[in-house]
Amino acid sequence: MxxxxxxxxxxxxxxxxxxxxxxxxxxxxxxxxxxxxxxxxxxxxxxxxxxxxxxxxxxxxxxxxxxxxxxxxxxxxxxxxxxxxxxxxxxxxxxxxxxxxxxxxxxxxxxxxxxxxxxxxxxxxxxxxxxxxxxxxxxxxxxxxxxxxxxxxxxxxxxxxxxxxxxxxxxxxxxxxxxxxxxxxxxxxxxxxxxxxxxxxxxxxxxxxxxxxxxxxxxxxxxxxxxxxxxxxxxxxxxxxxxxxxxxxxxxxxxxxxxxxxxxxxxxxxxxxxxxxxxxxxxxxxxxxTKARVELVMSEKDPAVNESALHIYDALNRPERTFPSWVGKSVPGAKEPLHRVVDEKTVDDNREKSISECKKVWGNYTGTGLECDEYPFASTKEGSTKGDNRFSVRLITGTDNRKGGERLNAMYTLNRVLNNDPFYVKITK
Known part of the structure; x- marks a missing residue:
């Protein structure tokens, strides 16, 4: 510019x-x-x-x-x-x-x-x-x-x-x-x-x-x-x-x-x-x-992140299909913003809890090429350790999971998203 x-x-x-x-x-x-x-x-x-x-x-x-x-x-x-x-x-x-x-x-x-x-x-x-x-x-x-x-x-x-x-x-x-x-x-x-x-x-x-x-x-x-x-x-x-x-x-x-x-x-x-x-x-x-609406946009038609996108779509629109499962579950990100967290310990704690939840549902998946995908993301205040169980985990292909993380980090960087800054997630089909 x-x-x-x-x-x-x-x-x-x-x-x-x-x-x-x-x-x-x-x-x-x-x-x-x-x-x-x-x-x-x-x-x-x-x-x-x-x-x-x-x-x-x-x-x-x-x-x-x-x-x-x-x-x-x-x-x-x-x-x-x-x-x-x-x-x-x-x-x-x-x-x-x-x-x-x-x-x-x-x-x-x-x-x-x-x-x-x-x-x-x-x-x-x-x-x-x-x-x-x-x-x-x-x-x-x-x-x-x-x-x-x-x-x-x-x-x-x-x-x-x-x-x-x-x-x-x-x-x-x-x-x-x-x-x-x-x-x-x-x-x-x-x-x-x-x-x-x-x-x-x-x-x-x-x-x-x-x-x-x-x-x-x-x-x-x-x-x-x-x-x-x-x-x-x-x-x-x-x-x-x-x-x-x-x-x-x-x-x-x-x-x-x-x-x-x-x-x-x-x-x-x-x-x-x-x-x-x-x-x-x-x-x-x-x-x-600061009044700009910041969005992470992902598409189910994008072969690089289609599994990540589907998981997020289900969490936002069909939470009954996600784990942990409970009556009346809702997951933020579409109408309620997520908020970035940069503290490494908080991110690690979120990720550790999410992996534990994956193992409860699918057992030991080591060697399968699958990884535990979590939403809301580990780098958000709304991650799995928040304590309200308004999160979702799912096993997806490891390459897809990592590419999704790259897209998230790129969005943070391109928009100067700092600690506690709000953002939204949009999934296109």
């Missing part, structure tokens, strides 16, 4: 020097205007979600037009060439295309989380400017908000490519949409209870951008990079330098005559973990989006 190179090439914009609250941003924005040129007085109007209006009220608007077209027809001598969103090379283009196909999930506050290393939000906004008493409508504004998130296997860093795109407007003749502003205001926090000692995150110099619609229309994208200080390899001393962090973004929308937009808080949120866990994680350090 060469996302860093692509990000450097993105247009950076002028923005406010520090993250602002929505109220501060809107108040500061209003102060830039000449009050003598605006009627009604400041804060007599407000932007509201178009969904809060009746269909009859919305029908009263004429057709919206692209902002650039509006600006040209209202006195702008020239409009800066637009930076075509999605033309950055590499991963950003691919992620945008996939994100657009996941519209329902992409428009939520957390967006569509493709994996532990890629996430995105494409959230459409449809707002109406009206007076505070709700009797007069002054204009309508539509736009798409995008946030592409990139975490890294190998670096204590996370990048966000944010943008405002596809801006359409329709103000009444006495309202000037060229004076409307949009703002994206990022902020971050640390969950100390889920972090190792002395957790820190270094924010980008600029976490907020609040500009006129014309600036967004000509330069839609900007980037933010968050990092966590790297103290070197301390994992041998038990310090994995885990930092649990949340990045959130507030949206501000304003005109010189409008009160602060009140529905823009936390329109985007992203949960990130930084670590330097060492070889247990594969690459010694990295970041992940």
């Amino acid at each position: 060469n996302t860093g190179t692509a990000l450097v090439r993105l247009a950076r914009t002028t923005a406010t020097a520090a993250a602002l609250t929505l109220l501060t941003a809107a108040t500061t924005t209003a102060s830039h205007a000449d009050p003598a040129t605006h009627d009604p007085a400041p804060e007599n109007t407000v932007f509201v979600d178009a969904a809060s209006l009746s269909p009859d009220e919305l029908r009263s608007f004429g057709q919206l037009i692209p902002y650039a077209e509006y600006a040209r027809s209202h006195g702008s001598k020239s409009v800066a060439p637009r930076t075509a969103a999605g033309r950055a090379p590499g991963d950003e283009v691919d992620l945008r295309e996939e994100c657009a196909k996941q519209a329902a999930r992409a428009k939520t506050a957390t967006g569509w989380i493709k994996s532990r290393f890629e996430s995105c939000q494409k959230r459409p906004f449809d707002l109406v400017l009206r007076d505070v008493k709700g009797t007069t409508t002054l204009g309508r504004l539509q736009f798409d908000q995008w946030v592409l998130g990139f975490a890294y296997d190998g670096s204590r860093r996370v990048d966000y490519v944010a943008s405002i795109e596809n801006i359409w407007v329709n103000p009444i003749p006495t309202e000037d949409a060229k004076k409307w502003r949009l703002g994206q205001h990022f902020r971050h926090s640390i969950n100390a209870s889920e972090s190792d000692a002395d957790p820190k995150v270094t924010a980008p110099q600029t976490e907020a951008r609040d500009e006129l619609l014309g600036a967004w229309d000509s330069r839609p994208q900007w980037t933010l990079t968050y990092t966590s200080p790297d103290k070197g390899a301390l994992f041998k001393d038990g310090n994995q330098q885990r930092v649990s962090s949340t990045v959130a973004m507030d949206l501000s929308v304003s005109s010189p005559s409008a009160a602060p937009y009140t529905d823009g808080g936390s329109v985007y949120t992203s949960s990130v973990r930084y670590d330097y866990a060492g070889p247990v994680a594969g690459k010694h350090k990295g970041t992940v989006f």
Whole structure:
């Protein structure tokens, strides 16, 4: 992944020097205007979600037009060439295309989380400017908000490519949409209870951008990079330098005559973990989006692991066919997550108990080429020593059993699954 190179090439914009609250941003924005040129007085109007209006009220608007077209027809001598969103090379283009196909999930506050290393939000906004008493409508504004998130296997860093795109407007003749502003205001926090000692995150110099619609229309994208200080390899001393962090973004929308937009808080949120866990994680350090669903997927049609896959399928869907057998038995992994265990003694204890259970059922199988397959896996908190008997053992071909273990370890490594991290298991037929 060469996302860093692509990000450097993105247009950076002028923005406010520090993250602002929505109220501060809107108040500061209003102060830039000449009050003598605006009627009604400041804060007599407000932007509201178009969904809060009746269909009859919305029908009263004429057709919206692209902002650039509006600006040209209202006195702008020239409009800066637009930076075509999605033309950055590499991963950003691919992620945008996939994100657009996941519209329902992409428009939520957390967006569509493709994996532990890629996430995105494409959230459409449809707002109406009206007076505070709700009797007069002054204009309508539509736009798409995008946030592409990139975490890294190998670096204590996370990048966000944010943008405002596809801006359409329709103000009444006495309202000037060229004076409307949009703002994206990022902020971050640390969950100390889920972090190792002395957790820190270094924010980008600029976490907020609040500009006129014309600036967004000509330069839609900007980037933010968050990092966590790297103290070197301390994992041998038990310090994995885990930092649990949340990045959130507030949206501000304003005109010189409008009160602060009140529905823009936390329109985007992203949960990130930084670590330097060492070889247990594969690459010694990295970041992940912790809300991603991690799955081990195996197929019954795969000849290398078809016996392992069938065993897991039976345990999840037909537990009555598995040993130990008891009425009402259920086995976690499909709806209930499993959790990784890295402590070698716990893994060995799970494996020893499972082998003992196999011998109870099948006797001495030495020399048969068969091995005792266990599910949930010995490397999980839900293994056979947990004490609830919600596990299964079965004799399968040794090569199949070992290949299944390789697939599990590869999943751990590819997803930076650390101790106690949750994951699920999916068997395809």
